[in-house]
Amino acid sequence: MEVQIRIAGAAGQGLQTAADLLGRALTRAGSFAYLYTDAESRIRGGLNFSHLRCSDQPLHGISQQIDILVALTDAAVTEFSHLVSTNGIILCNRENTHPRTAPFTLASLLAEIGGDKALALLSAAIVCALLDIPRGLMESLVRDHFGSGAALESNLRALELGYRKAGELDHATRFRIAHAPAKAPRLWLAGHESVAFGAIAGGVRFVASYPMSPSTGTLTDLAEWAREASLVVEQAEDEIAAINMVAGASYAGARAMTTTSGGGFCLMTEGVSLMGMIEVGGVILIAQRPGPATGLPTRTAQGDLHLALHAGHGAFAKAIFAPKNLQECYELTARAFEVAERFGCPVFVLTDQLLQDSQATMDAFSTKEISQKRGLLSEAQLADMSSYHRYELTDSGVSPQAAPGISKHVVVVDSDEHDVDGHLTEKPIIAEQMCQKRLRKIASLKSSLDFEPIVEGQKSSPHLVISWGSTYETLREARNHLKKKNALFAHLHLSQVWPLPVERLKALFARYDRIILVENNAVPELGSLLCECTQRAHDVFINRFDGRPFSVEEMVSRLTEVLP
Template identity: 40%
Template sequence: MTAKGVKGSSVSILIGGEAGQGLSRSGILLGKALMRGGLHVFGSIDYPSVIRGSHNFYTLTTSDEEVHSNGDSVDLILALNKETVLLHVDELSPGGGIVYDEGVEISSEELGRDDVQLLPFPLTGIVKEIEGPEVIRNTVALGAGLGLVGYDVEVMKSVISDAFAGRDAIIEMNHAAIEMGYGYAREHYADALSLELTSSGGSTDRIIVTGNEAVALGAIAAGCRFYAAYPMTPASAVLHYLISTEEETGMTAVQTESEISALNMVVGASYAGVRAMTATSGGGFCLMTEALSLAAMTESPLVLMLGQRPGPSTGLATYTAQGDLLFAVHAAHGEFPRVVVAPGDVEECFHLTVEAFNLAERYQIQSS
């Protein structure tokens, strides 16, 4: 396995467009393909609190060494619209490239740089040729990116087959999109960029997870048997994951009518003798404080994940922060002992969730 970027032994790729264009899914699938080839990956999605429209982007950094964060610059931009090019061109390393639809006109004055390469691709044309929906332009762009760095396209195809297992028509269409994007890149831009990613062979033993998913997996590993929560970003994904795995794990996961109900149900489940957990964000945690005090009074051990948002009140719902740590330490009326743990990375999200359950159980207290 090899990773060669513009600046060193890592390659950073940004995929950008509008909400609804499958950017997060594209980034995760690309990350899985690179990881399956033996590389290390780190990815993050940036999106505003809207369902469709507005600008979203996914940044993925990969290397043959462990990666713990994205950097300040990227080597390759896969742009599904013109806005992505104009917003992120200043983040592109000198010598980097921009993949965009050939139907989009970008002037040198708009670009404002002459040290990066514009790489027009028939993204829309390929989708029309395979008679696919417009959203599959993201798959064509992934194929283009893989072709530019010389990565094994068959690894990407195997990831797509796994992701859409049982949906043969979708698999076939995405395979065609990947192959045509890849083929166009190799034919027209094989030596355009000094980027290289190679695979050391297929492996399906590794997983790529978000922090929320790692917390959920930690809860499962710790023997949690009851989970209740009201959806509130950025903690909602814990609920989604645990509900989707209910039958497999034997856990009961409930979406309640409010955060107040969620924590009271968790207190009740704990009092009845099972390991129980909830998750929320700042505003929801405010509503839970009375029930948290009840848990202290009844000595009901539980785990509460606080996914922190920036800012007061509703805050920035789709971003994260660390401003509620003291709130977690001092929340609820009355004085009582508690444990607060603060994971520093995805791996710690798993291990510290397990430890939070064990500490809560051992001392009959609440862990956040």
């Protein structure tokens, strides 16, 4: 059983508050919710919506079906009423002649309780009642959210009224969900929060960023939790400062991170090169949005893979993780810190607006898989060493890293080519040795991050669909829909996009007649990288580049066109 709700209206009307409360209520009741928000880059006005999927199982794809449309403006009815299912209902703020509208308007109900401040809560209350969420549960959420005073009082009146009016609707029982309380409390959170949790679990201690949508959520979360999690978050004067701070903090022995989006990251690339040269770790979150330049600030894209891959001049090790869903936002961010410190190199986490801003019901995060080991030499180890060479030539290319100040040794790093002690040099033999050391590190990182590509779906199909990042959940659902129609395909999804297991991929691709590439961008990013590495080009490119994510319905139709 699934019910889909879209709350649509102008920025500033409380859509997100209402949707967030609904998601949290469903999570507490024991069901699964997924919330996708489509918002313009403005604080007031326009047409935004929050789309909530409620089910007895996690469904994180983007859907274009609506069972309950909450239309807070007339434009919302005009724009979305055609998506409302035949059994669906439209809750309108003002009078509307659409046949599926409820027999009352939200505005008239608000007039009953006085004031229009409770519009968001009133609509959430009606929907909650329709979804059979216990009123007591919703009330406790409202009390938590609104604190006390007049705002709480008017919202509690709205809650009472909402539940009462929902009971009078013909639809009163149509959307009831059988809630099954979870064994352990689940979480209701956004992708930006998953990333922030991953960072804390990964031991982040220093964050420097310049705010930029859609990465700012993660920065805000980390700043809010800085005291409880013992970290320092600094709003840098610009992105250049941010990345150079990351390099500095990492040199001094703290796991460090910056958060940005493509445009901001463009300013950071020399700093990335610095990290490669002086061999310090650091995690760079690039929450992707469409470019070039300012592009579409509040929209989504998968256009920055090559930007990250080729950021910084010169050859040095780097890894790029691209979480496929909110769970991986946590897991791969945590992992990024471990890899960055162990190898002393930049590690990227590529999310996008869709992942950052979506919210979902999740199981509590586990820390079992996360290494608690620091990658630096300890005080005791350093005390035993008669000398220390920051750039010691090792087989792995990874030199033991020491933080300055904790031993009798001095730690010298230099953005110039340098000798084993970090002092600048132009001697050809040392320059070559150091370059070879960095190349060996690239190889070590590659072998350490080697993985077996996992194919899902119909492995024996001649068609291989390849995707990366945030398209996964939508594709997974599309795959299940198509399976029912006997349109089968194999599906390879990559969450680690660099380094790649090239030989394994070559062998895998050889088993398929046709490669269908799915990316949320104008020019294939993963596709061209795979072609470069494996000499196998994709045959079909399914893409979208209007700043919006694929929906399940669209994906089904686009795949149907290309599958026999």
